[in-house]
Amino acid sequence: MSQGIENKVVVITGASSGLGEATARHLAERGALVVLGARRGDRIDALAAELTSKGYSVVAIKTDVTNRDQVKNLVDTAVQRFGRIDVMLNNAGLMPLAPLERLKIDEWDRMIDVNIKGVLHGVAAALPHMKTQKSGHIINVSSVYGHVVDPGATVYCATKHAVRALSEGLRKEVKPYNIRTTIISPGAVSTELLEHISEKDIQAGTKEFVSKIAVGPETFARAVAFAINEPDDVDINEILFRPTAQPV
Numbered sequence: 001m002s003q004g005i006e007n008k009v010v011v012i013t014g015a016s017s018g019l020g021e022a023t024a025r026h027l028a029e030r031g032a033l034v035v036l037g038a039r040r041g042d043r044i045d046a047l048a049a050e051l052t053s054k055g056y057s058v059v060a061i062k063t064d065v066t067n068r069d070q071v072k073n074l075v076d077t078a079v080q081r082f083g084r085i086d087v088m089l090n091n092a093g094l095m096p097l098a099p100l101e102r103l104k105i106d107e108w109d110r111m112i113d114v115n116i117k118g119v120l121h122g123v124a125a126a127l128p129h130m131k132t133q134k135s136g137h138i139i140n141v142s143s144v145y146g147h148v149v150d151p152g153a154t155v156y157c158a159t160k161h162a163v164r165a166l167s168e169g170l171r172k173e174v175k176p177y178n179i180r181t182t183i184i185s186p187g188a189v190s191t192e193l194l195e196h197i198s199e200k201d202i203q204a205g206t207k208e209f210v211s212k213i214a215v216g217p218e219t220f221a222r223a224v225a226f227a228i229n230e231p232d233d234v235d236i237n238e239i240l241f242r243p244t245a246q247p248v
């Protein structure tokens with residue numbers, strides 16, 4: 001039975017900022033072999049260079065999670081480089097909030113492509129390797145909005161409810177292969193996520209609310225580390241956390 005983070009190969013999507021960047025730093029500092037994927041190649045290249053200069057093992061591969069071939073390349077490269085994949089963290093996500101009546105249909109499509117299909121692409125890329133290994137851990141990122149629905153956040157909530165549903169189905173299906181699954185649902189966290197909100201009135205109100213209560217992205221990183229660190233016979237299926245001051 002294995003336990004711990006050291007020497008585990010961890011692939012992280014959405015690693016260029018926020019939750020992904022904080023988790024990459026946290027796990028690298030604890031000895032994980034980290035593979036970074038994100039659309040902003042310059043950002044993950046800089047992060048990989050910084051962490052490598054400190055003696056950590058980090059690789060960066062430009063990846064758009066809406067492109068299944070690019071996600072497959074991300075995971076396959078990790079396996080080629082390190083011989084296996086221990087953890088797949090499907091973290092990439094968008095949150096362009098707006099009431100349905102504003103008909104932000106392009107944004108709906110983009111959220112579905114990133115928040116749902118992007119997770120499925122990550123699962124599809126990692127699962128064959130983990131089945132062969134008879135081990136692995138898939139961590140999908142939902143949200144408090146995957147548990148509740150608020151006006152103005154309807155489509156985002158729907159995508160995050162979907163992540164929880166597909167993760168629970170995955171959990172039941174991968175038992176024969178000794179694969180663990182975790183859903184992490186953060187509340188208000190200080191990240192760039194609010195910059196995706198194109199409706200300026202919605203963005204301003206959300207930023208004002210979040211700025212008063214948000215916790216740092218390291219909170220999420222510690223939750224990921226907790227789930228990974230448990231022994232292989234312990235499957236931490238779901239973590240939901242909020243700032244203490246968050247009522248919703």
